[in-house]
Amino acid sequence: MLSSCGKKIYMFTSFKEPANEGLRFLYSNDGLHWTRIDTTFLKPAVDDKVMRDPSIVQGPDGTFHLVFTSAWKGTKTFGYASSKDLIHWSEQRTLPVMAHEATTVNVWAPELFYDDENQQFIIIWASTIPHRFARGIEDEDNNHRMYYTTTKDFKTFTDTKLFLDPGFSVIDCVIVKRGKDDYVLVLKDNTRPERNIKIAFSKNPLGPYSEPSKPFSPNFTEGPAVAKVGNEYVIYYDQYRDKIYGAMKTKDFILFTDVTKEVSVPADHKHGTIFRVKKGTLNVLLRLSKQKQ
Numbered sequence: 001m002l003s004s005c006g007k008k009i010y011m012f013t014s015f016k017e018p019a020n021e022g023l024r025f026l027y028s029n030d031g032l033h034w035t036r037i038d039t040t041f042l043k044p045a046v047d048d049k050v051m052r053d054p055s056i057v058q059g060p061d062g063t064f065h066l067v068f069t070s071a072w073k074g075t076k077t078f079g080y081a082s083s084k085d086l087i088h089w090s091e092q093r094t095l096p097v098m099a100h101e102a103t104t105v106n107v108w109a110p111e112l113f114y115d116d117e118n119q120q121f122i123i124i125w126a127s128t129i130p131h132r133f134a135r136g137i138e139d140e141d142n143n144h145r146m147y148y149t150t151t152k153d154f155k156t157f158t159d160t161k162l163f164l165d166p167g168f169s170v171i172d173c174v175i176v177k178r179g180k181d182d183y184v185l186v187l188k189d190n191t192r193p194e195r196n197i198k199i200a201f202s203k204n205p206l207g208p209y210s211e212p213s214k215p216f217s218p219n220f221t222e223g224p225a226v227a228k229v230g231n232e233y234v235i236y237y238d239q240y241r242d243k244i245y246g247a248m249k250t251k252d253f254i255l256f257t258d259v260t261k262e263v264s265v266p267a268d269h270k271h272g273t274i275f276r277v278k279k280g281t282l283n284v285l286l287r288l289s290k291q292k293q
Contacts, residue, residue: 007278007279008276008277008278008279009027009028009029009276009277009278009279009281009282010027010028010029010030010031010034010227010274010275010276011025011026011027011056011274011275011276011277011282012025012026012027012028012034012225012236012265012269012272012273012274013025013054013055013056013066013272013273013274013275014026014036014054014269014270014272015051015052015053015054015270015271015272016268016270017268017270018050019044019050019051019052019270020044020049020050020051021040021043022040022041022042022043022044022051023040023041023042023051023054023066023068024036024037024039024040024041025037025041025086025285026265026266026269026272027282027285030229031227031228031229031234031274032229032234032259032262032263032264033263033264034263034264034265034266034269035266036266036269037285037286037289038289039288039289039292041086041087041089041285042066042081042089042092044068044070044079044092045092046070046077046079046092046093046094047070047071047075047077047079047094048070048071048072048075050069050070050071050072051068051069051070051079052068052069052070052109052270052271053068053069053108053109053110053111053223053271053272054066054067054068054272054273055067055068055109055110055111055112055272055273056086056112056273056275057112057113057114057121057275058114058275058277059114059121060114060116060119062084063082063083063084064082064083064084064085064086065080065082065112065121065154066079066080066081066082066083066089067079067080067095067110067111067112067123068080068110069107069108069109069110070094071106071107072106073105073106073141074106075094075106075107076096076097076098076099076101076104076107077094077095077096077097077098077099077107078094078095078097078107078110078125079092079093079094079095080092080093080094080095080154081093082154085281085284086277086281086285087284087285087288095123095149095157097123097125097147097149097157097160098127098147098160100159100160101127101129103129103130104127104128104129105127105128105129105130105141106126106127106128106141107125107126107127108125108126108127108144108171109125109126109171109172109223109271110123110124110125111123111124111125111173111174111175111273112273113175113177113205115150115205116177117180119152120150120151120152121150121151121152121154122148122149122150122175122205122206123148123149123150123151124146124147124148124163124164124173124175125146125147125148126144126145126146126147126170126171126172126173126190127144127145127147128140128141128142128143128144128145129145130143132145133145133165134167135169136168136169136191136192137191137192138169138190138191138192142169142190143169144169144170144171144190145162145163145164145165145169145170146162146163146164146165146170146171146173146187147160147161147162147163148160148161148162148163148206149161163206163207164185164187164200164207164209166187166189166200166209166211166212168189168190168191168194169189169190169191170187170188170189170190171187171188171190171222172187172188172190172222172223172224172271173185173186173187173188174186174187174224174225174226174273175205176226176233177205181203181204182203183201183202183203183204183205184199184200184201184253185199185200185201185202185207185209186198186199186224186226186235187199187200187212187224188221188222188223188224189212189215190222193219194215194219195219195220195221195222196215196217196218196219196220196221197215197216197217197221197222197224197235197237198212198213198214198215198216199212199213199216199253199254200212200213201253213254216235216248216250216256217235217237217239217246217248218239218246220239220240220241220242221237221238221239221240221246222237222238222240222271223237223238223270223271223272224236224237225237225271225272225273225274226274227274229249231251232249232250232251233249233250233251233253234247234248234249234259234263235247235248235249235250235256236263236265236274238270238271243267244260244265245260245263245265245269246258246260247259247260247262247263
């Protein structure tokens with residue numbers, strides 16, 4: 001039986017617009033009802049000195065790795081930092097993942113995934129390279145595709161490669177492992193009039209992925225995050241026109257139940273990712289937050 005300090009708590013990375021204050025967290029005991037920790041834990045210090053779309057994964061050695069959008073446009077990088085306790089962070093640095101593509105418009109929403117079978121971290125993100133892909137009614141500087149790199153130590157990285165071209169502008173992807181040779185990709189179709197969330201499947205975290213499903217979310221949704229709650233998955237997303245966080249529950253990523261009215265997410269929470277920590281780690285964060293108030 002786990003001690004109270006060993007119990008796992010859900011954490012949800014977060015930021016507030018205009019994204020210049022830094023890294024925030026929500027926490028939850030049940031994966032459904034979320035409470036804000038009312039402080040920031042890392043102030044942005046690279047590129048445009050913003051910290052958007054923070055994604056955190058804990059490696060097998062216990063180190064937390066953070067990647068984040070560090071500029072709206074005009075850079076070929078995203079931000080990176082690491083921590084042992086979510087409080088004391090390494091010096092921030094930028095990873096020049098699109099430096100080889102001179103016309104890159106942006107590097108958005110990097111997302112971390114730890115591939116335990118190959119013992120490597122996969123980082124995926126959305127970038128636009130004008131005139132590279134067919135487009136719909138989007139402008140050339142808004143026609144995104146997903147790219148990736150892998151690393152074992154965040155010191156050396158594989159060459160950037162195309163991760164996903166579903167035939168439309170795509171952003172905000174999340175890899176979910178259900179089992180061996182069984183992966184789900186939650187993605188945002190960023191085309192007009194879609195602007196909604198879809199699903200694809202693969203036997204490998206790096207793909208190739210199946211043709212995306214029909215949307216399971218309303219239009220004008222983005223920033224999906226996935227929590228495994230019992231034997232079900234809860235997919236959160238920002239319904240930005242309605243100014244709320246919506247949620248769908250599923251067992252198989254085929255049939256979905258709208259549970260928006262059953263969850264609670266603090267106002268102003270923006271695009272983040274969900275991970276688990278021991279309750280003792282959360283208690284330290286809460287104590288620090290009280291000291292700062």
